[in-house]
Amino acid sequence: MLISREYARTIFAALTRNAMVPLDPDELLHPALARYDYVLFGDMAVRCYKHKGSWRYAERDIRRAGQTLAELRLDLEDMAVVQLPVYHDDGESDWEEWSRTDWRQSLMSRMCHQARVKASREGCPYEEWRDIYLRIGDNGLPGGLEWEEFVAASNRFRHTRNMGGTRLLELLTWSGKQWLLPRAYMELLDRWAQREEELIDQARVCSSCGLKGPWWALGGHPSVRGT
Structure with a gap:
């Protein structure tokens, strides 16, 4: 049975209220339909369907995803080091490469972005931004950014x-x-990145001719998207 996004969120939130992984049920209200017809929670992909002009979910999919994620256990004593990459501005990478799903790079980019915002707010000259907001402090954050500031901004x-x-x-x-x-x-998170790449690649292929279009124009025919 197809259900509304709001009802899907209610069911999912109830099923995962005690989940060890901190989830955001509101993702179901804003499906990433411009890229592919799924909402991802980690590597759990929930299909979204167009029905009478609105997007809906299959109730069985919501319940299966919620139950699976509710049962996912985390050992909070078994911690792993997060190796964050060197920050690169958007313009420093090829657009195709920059668009790839990389949660470590995204995390680093968000940290540096907020440090840059802070530097700008404090009157740091534009030409000095880079030296300041890329300098990592003793708290692991760049540009003098405090953890509470970063969390609040995020x-x-x-x-x-x-x-x-x-x-x-x-x-x-x-x-x-x-x-x-x-x-x-x-x-x-690593499985999420892999699953999202798979869905994006799938969405780039034209169902009629089989041609693969660029990542930035999902949904159109490859012949009119620059390939």
Whole structure:
């Protein structure tokens, strides 16, 4: 049976209220339909269907996803080091490569972005931004950014608060020398990145001719999208 996004969210939230992985049921209200017809919670893909002009979910899919995620266990004593990459501006990478799903790079980019915002707010000259906001402090954050500032700024918007339908910052900790996450959760994020890439690649293929279009124009025919 197909159900509304609002009802799907209610069911999912109830099923996962005690889940060890911090999830955001509101993801079901804003499906990533511009890229592919699924909402992802980690590597759990929930199909979204167009029905009478509105997007709906199959109730069985919502219940299966909710139950599976509710049963996912995290050993909070088994922590793994998060190796964050060197920050790169958007323009420093090929657009195709920059678009790939990389949660570590995304996390680093969000940290540096907020440090840059802070530097700008404090009147730092534009030409000095880079030297300041890329310098990592003793708390693991760049540009003099404080953890409370970063969390508050990230929580303002869903796309900066969430990673793969989960709230990464609720589990991320600083040991004094390195960033840590529960190993099982980090493995979930890695599976999410792989699953999202698979769905994006699938959506890029024209169902009629089989041609593959660019990542930035999902949904149109490859012949009119520059390939």
